[in-house]
Amino acid sequence: MSTINSQRQALQAALFPGGIPRLWCPTLTHFQAAHMPDPTRIQAHLTALAPQVKGILVPGSTGEGWEMGDDDIHRLLGIVLDAAAVAGIRVLIGVLKTSVEELLACLxxxxxxxxxxxxxxxxxxxxxxxxxSQEALRAGLAQVLARGWPTALYQLPQVTQNELAPETVAALTAEFANVILFKDTSGADRVAQSGLDFGGVFLVRGAEKGGYVPWPRTGGGPYDGFLLSTANVFAPELAELLRLLDSGEQAAAEALSQTLETVVSAAFALVAEFPHGNAFANANKVLDHCRAYGDDALKVEPPLLYGGARLPQSFIVEGIALLKAHGLLPTQGYLRG
Incomplete structure (x- = not known):
């Protein structure tokens, strides 16, 4: 093992004494008013996630992080970090900036x-x-990695308009021991499927398309785990899917995966034309609201987005029907427990 790889392994062990979590979540941001996070609601959501989700990304696209100003992000982190520490959840802080200069200033x-x-x-x-170019991407990221923060690289071509080649990721991981995790939301999965050696970097899939069963290593895939927006809603089911794959219960895992795929696809289609926010946040906020309040979901105002827009009540009606049709709507949600 190279010195860089052994240093990475030691860093990963120090950061995650129980092992790196296999199920991660880019958590939703619940708001009480435009730009104003709701601490009570956020804490309740983290408490509900904690049994299955031991690692979160805050803020990510699903948490509306690309829309937030720096002051808003620091306010959110002040709420989330303390609540996560109590819940036993590890946090990767999302540094969602589009230039090297902005990344360095944010760090x-x-x-x-x-x-x-x-x-x-x-x-x-x-x-x-x-x-x-790939060399420009590598050089830019190298400047940021040189600051020494334990870092997850995030493949997000939907926003960055480019994609790290497997060789570029391999070069960065060979140079910097502080690269501990790689998340790919592209849906192309070129890095994970390249067969290159990334020196023990933990690979997580962030794309929802393509199902769930084929991607974890225990299902024959190239990833160590998931970092999924829908873990905001379906953490118990996704954790169960991983358990089923671990125990070789392929048919049961595939049946569960198919149910989740059907519901998730319908939820994303439901919010596709909504002119505010982004689909990751909006679809998950609809489903989370339904699972949080259960049969009382229509008695509570629908969720707010960062800019102050409120999701339509019709989305909640359809979300309830969708979850009920697949046996996924609790009678009493986690906020009514």
Missing amino acids: ESLEPLRTHPAVAGVTICPPKGSEL
Whole structure:
């Protein structure tokens, strides 16, 4: 084992004494007013996630992090980190910036949080630009990685307009021991399926399309785990799917996967034309509201988005029907327990 790889292994063990979680979640941000997180609702959601989800990304696309200003992000982190520490959840802070200069400035502002007991590191995307070469992407990320933060690299071509080649990821992981995790939301899965050696970096899939069963290593796939927006809603089911694959119960895993795929696809289609927010946040907020309140979901105002828009009540009606049709709507949700 190379020195870099052994250093990475030691860092991963120090950050995750019980092993790196296999199920991660880019958590929703619940709001009480435009730009104002709701601490009570956020804490309740984290408590509900904690039995199955031991690692979260805050803020991610699903948490509306790309829309938030820096002050809003720091306010949110002040709520989430303390609640996560109590719940036993590790946090990767999403540094969602589109240039190297912005990434470096954001890391500097986050320095006081580096030693917080819940913080496992940061998550960064490549600098934005379809015209950037692989060498430019590597050089830009190298500047950020040189700051020494434990880091998850985030493949998000939907936003960055580019994609890290497997060789670029391999070069970065061979140079920087602080690359501990790689998340791919592209749906193309080129890095994980390349067969290259990434020196023990933990690979998680963030794409919802393509099902769930084929991707974990215990299902014959190339990934160590999931980092999924729908873990906000279906953490128990996704954890059960991993358990089924671990125990070789392939048919049961495939049946569960098919149910989740059907519901998730319908939920994303439901919000596709809504002009505010993004589909990851909106679909999961609809389903989370239904699972949080159960039969009382229509008695509570629908969720707010970062900018102050409220999701339509009709989405909640359809969300309830969708979950009921697949036996996934609790009579009493986690906020009514």
